[in-house]
Amino acid sequence: MVGTIGSVRSAPLGIFDSGVGGLTVVRAVQELLPAEDILYLGDTARLPYGSKSPETIRQFADQDVGFLVKRGVKAIVVACNTATAHALPSLQEKYDLPILGVIEPGVEAVLANPDAERIGIIATRGTIDSHAYQHALALRKTGLMIHGQATPLLVPLIEENWMDHPATRQVLKTYLDPLVEKGIDTLMLACTHYPLLMPILRDLLPADVRMVDSATTCAEHLNQELARLDLLHELGGVGKLDLHLTDLSDAFEALARQFLKQSTGRIHRAVLDA
Amino acid sequence: MVGTIGSVRSAPLGIFDSGVGGLTVVRAVQELLPAEDILYLGDTARLPYGSKSPETIRQFADQDVGFLVKRGVKAIVVACNTATAHALPSLQEKYDLPILGVIEPGVEAVLANPDAERIGIIATRGTIDSHAYQHALALRKTGLMIHGQATPLLVPLIEENWMDHPATRQVLKTYLDPLVEKGIDTLMLACTHYPLLMPILRDLLPADVRMVDSATTCAEHLNQELARLDLLHELGGVGKLDLHLTDLSDAFEALARQFLKQSTGRIHRAVLDA
Numbered sequence: 001m002v003g004t005i006g007s008v009r010s011a012p013l014g015i016f017d018s019g020v021g022g023l024t025v026v027r028a029v030q031e032l033l034p035a036e037d038i039l040y041l042g043d044t045a046r047l048p049y050g051s052k053s054p055e056t057i058r059q060f061a062d063q064d065v066g067f068l069v070k071r072g073v074k075a076i077v078v079a080c081n082t083a084t085a086h087a088l089p090s091l092q093e094k095y096d097l098p099i100l101g102v103i104e105p106g107v108e109a110v111l112a113n114p115d116a117e118r119i120g121i122i123a124t125r126g127t128i129d130s131h132a133y134q135h136a137l138a139l140r141k142t143g144l145m146i147h148g149q150a151t152p153l154l155v156p157l158i159e160e161n162w163m164d165h166p167a168t169r170q171v172l173k174t175y176l177d178p179l180v181e182k183g184i185d186t187l188m189l190a191c192t193h194y195p196l197l198m199p200i201l202r203d204l205l206p207a208d209v210r211m212v213d214s215a216t217t218c219a220e221h222l223n224q225e226l227a228r229l230d231l232l233h234e235l236g237g238v239g240k241l242d243l244h245l246t247d248l249s250d251a252f253e254a255l256a257r258q259f260l261k262q263s264t265g266r267i268h269r270a271v272l273d274a
Numbered sequence: 275m276v277g278t279i280g281s282v283r284s285a286p287l288g289i290f291d292s293g294v295g296g297l298t299v300v301r302a303v304q305e306l307l308p309a310e311d312i313l314y315l316g317d318t319a320r321l322p323y324g325s326k327s328p329e330t331i332r333q334f335a336d337q338d339v340g341f342l343v344k345r346g347v348k349a350i351v352v353a354c355n356t357a358t359a360h361a362l363p364s365l366q367e368k369y370d371l372p373i374l375g376v377i378e379p380g381v382e383a384v385l386a387n388p389d390a391e392r393i394g395i396i397a398t399r400g401t402i403d404s405h406a407y408q409h410a411l412a413l414r415k416t417g418l419m420i421h422g423q424a425t426p427l428l429v430p431l432i433e434e435n436w437m438d439h440p441a442t443r444q445v446l447k448t449y450l451d452p453l454v455e456k457g458i459d460t461l462m463l464a465c466t467h468y469p470l471l472m473p474i475l476r477d478l479l480p481a482d483v484r485m486v487d488s489a490t491t492c493a494e495h496l497n498q499e500l501a502r503l504d505l506l507h508e509l510g511g512v513g514k515l516d517l518h519l520t521d522l523s524d525a526f527e528a529l530a531r532q533f534l535k536q537s538t539g540r541i542h543r544a545v546l547d548a
Contacts, residue, residue, distance in 0.1 A: 045330050046320045051433075053523040056319050125525065153441075156430040159325075167427075167448065170441035249327040251399065274548050 009234050012037035012242070013222075014073030016064040018049035020252060021155070021193035022079030023259035025102070026241065028219035029077070033232070037239040041067055041270055042256075045247035048155060050124025050191070054086040057126065061087035063272040065095055067244075070273075074231055077222060078102065081123055081190045081214060085130035098229060102214040105221035106188055107136040109212045116186045116210070118145040120179035123190035125150040133190055147182050151175045151191075158193045159255060163200060172197075172204055180206060189213040196259070244270035283508050286311035286516070287496075288347030290338040292323035294526060295429070295467035296353030297533035299376070300515065302493035303351070307506070311513040315341055315544055316530075319521035322429060324398025324465070328360040331400065335361035337546040339369055341518075344547075348505055351496060352376065355397055355464045355488060359404035372503060376488040379495035380462055381410040383486045390460045390484070392419040394453035397464035399424040407464055421456050425449045425465075432467045433529060437474060446471075446478055454480060463487040470533070518544035 015026055019042050026040055041064055043049075049057050061083040068076055075098040078084045078091070084101030092099050110116055121133045128148040137146055154175075157168045179187065187209055189195065195213045202211070226232045233239065241264075245252055248269050256264045289300055293316050300314055315338055317323075323331050335357040342350055349372040352358045352365070358375030366373050384390055395407045402422040411420055428449075431442045453461065461483055463469065469487045476485070500506045507513065515538075519526055522543050530538045 045326060051523075051525065052319060052521050056521040152434060153427075153430055153436075156427055160426060162427075165444075165448070167441045167444040170439075170444055174439070174441065247326050247330040249325075251325065 008074050009231055011072055011074035012039045012239075014039050014041070014068030014071070014076040015079050016041040016043070016068060016076070016083075017080040017192060018042070018060075018083065019044050019047040020245075020256045020259050021191065023256060024192050024195045024215040025077060025079035025218050027260055028215040029222060030239075030241070032219045032223050033226070035233040035236055035239050037233070038241045039068060039071055039073055040241065040243050042243075042245045042252075043272075044245045044252050048124070049080060049082045050126045050155065051152060052126065054126075054130070057083055057086045058090055061091060062094070063274070065091055065099070067270060067272050069095060069097065073097070075100065075222075075226065075229075077218065079192050079218065081192065082126040082130075085127045085132035098225060098231070100218070100222055100225060102192065102218045103132050103136055103190075105217040106190060106212060106214050107133065107140065108221070109217035110137065110186055110188055111140055113186065113210060117143070118182065118184045119147070119186045119188060120182070120184035121146070121148045121188045121190050122151045122154070122175060122194065123148070124155070125152050127190055133188060145182070147179055147184060149175055149179055154197065155191065155193050158196050161258070163196060168200065169204065172200065176204055184209060186210045186212060241265065243267045246270050246272060282348050283505055285346055285348035286313045286513075288313050288315070288342030288345070288350040289353050290315040290317070290342060290350070290357075291354040291466060292316070292334075292357065293318050293321040294519075294530045294533050295465065297530055298466050298469045298489040299351060299353035299492050301534055302489040303496060304513075304515070306493045306497050307500070309507040309510055309513050311507075311516070313342060313345055313347055313516045314518065316517075316519045316526075317546075318519045318526050322398070323354060323356045324400045324429065325426060326400065328400070328404070331357055331360045332364055335365060336368070337548070339365055339373070341544060341546050343369060343371065347371070349374065349496075349500065349503075351492065353466050353492065355466065356400040356404075359401045359406035372499060372505070374492070374496055374499060376466065376492045377406050377410055377464075379491040380464060380486060380488050381407065381414065382495070383491035384411065384460055384462055385414055387460070387484060391417070392456065392458045393421070393460045393462060394456070394458035395420070395422045395462045395464050396425045396428070396449065396468065397422070398429070399426050401464055407462060419456070421453055421458060423449055423453055428471065429465065429467050432470050435532070437470060442474065443478065446474065450478055458483060460484045460486060515539065517541045520544050520546060
């Protein structure tokens with residue numbers, strides 16, 4: 001039994017996203033848990049998930065998890081807000097290993113500040129329409145003012161690397177103005193792409209609005225859960241990162257490097273079971 | 275034999291796209307060939323195609339054609355520039371029915387004006403990087419100046435219905451300025467979404483720049499080809515339109531109505547063979 005648990009502890013973590021945005025979560029996990037091996041799957045052939053229906057997202061997420069489970073991961077992080085919003089409960093029900101999403105950690109990080117009362121959420125249309133954040137926040141604290149804003153153009157703008165373009169400011173202004181007018185004190189960046197927009201968001205938001213992102217909060221939650229379940233990797237050293245994408249192209253590789261802020265090593269093309 | 279040809283003539287046309295943009299082609303076909311029944315497939319579950327690799331697009335397009343062939347269409351229009359650019363030759367080789375793309379008709383329409391010498395092309399990155407338009411133009415006429423400009427943010431902006439938004443103008447200015455500086459006399463709108471941008475493009479371009487779009491030129495080419503192959507529907511009346519999408523949502527239905535400029539009727543959810 002001890003031997004079995006030991007080998008489970010040294011198994012890789014599985015992390016998946018619709019594309020390469022989830023690599024912001026990978027980077028945060030690497031910083032906090034450097035010894036862990038990570039198997040990453042990005043479903044670049046079918047991205048984005050954020051504009052598609054709940055049924056389709058559940059089907060895609062199920063295939064993503066199947067790919068990782070088959071490769072012997074010890075736990076899975078759904079590093080995609082839309083997939084967490086629509087598929088996490090059904091995945092947790094179907095599979096017999098720990099599966100963590102990005103929403104609970106984000107919500108806990110928002111409410112870690114007792115003064116947080118007026119919460120803005122920016123995310124894909126799928127995440128906003130699921131009301132997953134709104135529901136999780138309202139469950140934990142009464143009397144919050146919660147404003148969800150679908151921001152579907154941000155992922156395309158980030159993927160174009162137009163982080164500083166006047167059009168990006170214009171788009172952000174259109175999205176943020178209604179939130180600022182409502183006097184938000186906290187902005188939840190509820191998409192794993194959005195940490196790359198932190199500098200321009202900081203510039204556009206009033207100085208007293210606090211930003212919370214999915215990546216670092218998710219890594220901290222993962223650390224706690226692995227410790228609680230006695231699944232932390234026992235050895236020191238630096239774990240390896242194994243990247244799998246369902247579609248490979250130079251553009252996806254360049255984006256992956258940008259999200260990861262390091263070399264990606266060889267990227268494998270993943271074929272998912274139907 | 276006459277009976278067989280007769281029944282083939284009354285079979286529906288198959289038209290497919292990565293999403294609902296190809297409905298601009300459907301509308302043009304309905305105007306020109308009102309008696310034809312149309313079976314439309316939009317691969318909304320996996321859209322967009324424009325940012326994905328040639329191999330993946332060929333695989334998706336093959337599955338799309340398989341779906342239509344199985345349902346007995348008499349000819350197929352690839353109403354997607356990216357799929358035409360990467361997959362048309364392999365599809366024509368594999369399948370035993372007429373398959374038409376949007377590129378040849380567009381190129382012929384551009385060169386129908388003998389004064390066209392400096393051609394700008396706006397399209398997805400996949401279409402531009404394929405050099406399909408550049409090649410087809412250069413094959414037909416020597417001495418052309420051809421400038422391809424990838425415009426990957428236009429589809430997301432159109433799908434948000436931000437046709438008049440200042441950010442759309444800003445994005446278009448960034449994309450068009452280099453073409454205008456090069457003194458283009460013709461702009462090829464090489465994506466079936468782009469006809470919806472005609473008014474703002476007209477506003478932003480010098481008055482003497484001629485615009486050519488994929489939808490109307492493709493419908494005219496289809497008309498000629500069906501006549502040549504003796505495949506035109508023999509009866510008058512108004513054909514029916516049968517819409518199939520691989521992912522269904524209210525947002526896709528609303529977009530479909532917008533592209534079609536009419537009611538869509540019931541939309542079916544399509545399941546493609548692997």
